Amino acid sequence: MSEFDYDLFVIGAGSGGVRASRIAASHGARVAVAEEHRVGGTCVIRGCVPKKLLVYGAHFAEDIHDARKFGWEVADCKFNWDVLRDNVLAEVDRLEGLYGQTLDSHKVTVFKTRATLIGPQKVRLADGQEISAERILIATGGWPFVPEFPGSEHAITSNEVFHLDKLPKRVVIAGGGYIANEFAGIFNEFGSKVTIVNRGDTILRGYDEQIRDRLLQISMTKGIDFKFNAPFQSIEKNDDGTLTVHLENCDAITADAVLIATGRTPNTKGLGLEDVGVELDAHGAIKVDETNQSSVPSIYAVGDVTNRIQLTPVAIREGQAFADSVFGGKPTVVDYTNVPSAVFSHPPIGAVGMTEAEARNKLGSIRTYTSDFRAMKNVLAGRNERALYKMIVNAATDQVVGLHMIGPDAPEILQAAAIAVKAGLTKADFDATVALHPSMAEELVLLK
Known part of the structure; x- marks a missing residue:
């Protein structure tokens, strides 16, 4: 009998954690996973999947208009945010259930609670239960970064944007990356007045200059407003519920919603990593080698929590490589060259x-x-x-x-x-x- 409760304990049931859990279990390992939010993680619950469904919904605005040139007699249409929102959230619920079924079918034990490290081979659940495991995998992903400034609590992030009670008529989006540009396109097609506010002078850093310039040109033609070199000073909530955004080098903007999309940081706070000797980088990401092993031999990490390439398919590859290497006898190293990426802008x-x-x-x-x-x-x-x-x-x-x-x-x-x-x-x-x-x-x- 093993001296440990499990061969593998995974903290985080997102894309990387679920893949690692089920593959390790298929290799015969006794696996448990703890998830304090919802099974499926960022991508399925509050990221790429619901976002892409909103993108599909937004495309109908142009498709319905264009259909008239193709002979379709399309009556004037009205967009209903409530219908799309509720249908998207229902699909998220369905997918969460499927992820849970996948873990169950592989006999992975799921603890729907927070887990923290109390030793190199031991975790504590929120209810105080302590569990030992020969190996521990951290797959807690990333979390939206919100800069500190007066009134920042009045803004929302990509976590909350899918749950809006009503469609805002005016939206200010802070940031110039893929999340900012994707939601700018979505809200613009839904009929909102969209302003992107960027503290720098460039959108989509890391993408080819000609391509990002073309998106900027098209976005402006579609009616999206851009404010560059305009860091946030404060957000003021008015008596009527609207928000006034005060910026440097720019006039104040009144909006019905402010979306902060200024990047994501590794979700490592409060996990007890430093207490057991796991090294973090300056951004709070877990340092790992090519085998996904941290500075503590029994602790590994995959996905956005390592801040290598923040993409769901990369996290899945890393989870698979970890499980095959450690439990399947098939040493595997992920190749990070020529990883494709997309921005689901308009x-x-x-x-x-x-x-x-x-x-x-x-x-x-x-x-x-x-x-x-x-x-x-x-x-x-x-x-x-x-x-x-x-x-x-x-x-x-x-x-x-x-x-x-x-x-x-x-x-x-x-x-x-x-x-x-x-x-x-x-x-x-x-x-x-x-x-x-x-x-x-x-x-x-x-x-x-």
Whole structure:
């Protein structure tokens, strides 16, 4: 008999934690997981899944308008926030149930409570129960970062935005990253007046400059207002329930809601990590090696809590690699090169590999190819919005080292194209591929 209650105890039942739990259990490990919020984590409960459903809902605003040019006699339509909100939350409930069923079917014990570390191989639940485990995996994800300033308590984050009682007529969104731009597009399509306030002068840092400039141009054309170099000073709640946002270098803005989307931080506070010797970096992330092991040999971490790449599929890969390596006898290391990403803005962005600036700094001699065009659907609909595809090529080897796209269905197209970049294919390989016509994706093999 083992001296421990479990072979593995996982703190956090998000994407990485659930994957690690069920794979470890499938390898024969005795596994328990503690989740203080809801099974499914950020992605399923308050992140990419409900967000993408709102994105789908927002797209109907343009689709219904464009349908008239395609012969459909569409009556004037009214958007009902309550219906979409409740349907999205019901879908979240359904998915949470499926995640729970997955853990149950793999005989993973689930404690729906908070767990903290009290030793390298021991945790304490909120009710005082102490549990030992040979190994402990931290998979508590990230949490929205809210800067401290007077009145910040009047703002909401991406955690609360899915539960709004009513659709705000005026929304101020703080931040310039993917969350800020995605919700700006969503609320704008729903008819809200949207203002993005950024303390810096750039949106979507890390994405290719031409692509992010194109999104800025299109967003402004759609009516989204941008305030740059305008840090928050305070938020004042007025007698009528509205909010007045005071900014540096900018006039005050009155809004019905303020959404703080200034990034996410590793969710490590209060877990007892430092007390048992787990090293954290300056941002509070758990330091791990390539095997996901922390400075304490019995404690591991995967997902956003390590602040490597904050993407759900990466957390899933890390959870799988951990379980296969430790319990399956299949040592696995996650490869972080050429990880594709998307921004579900309006229109969306897809990207993989190096940006033009990164490629010039690293490779020196590069070639770039672009296609700047209107999608066929937009032409007939009378919509002037243009898509932009960009390919970065290593001039010395002809290898495609980056693909960046903005336009309808860009993430769907990029996923398949990312395989080619990951495989190290060349521009000649793209050129040798026959185009699939008529499609937007064919532009990738017709770049000159």
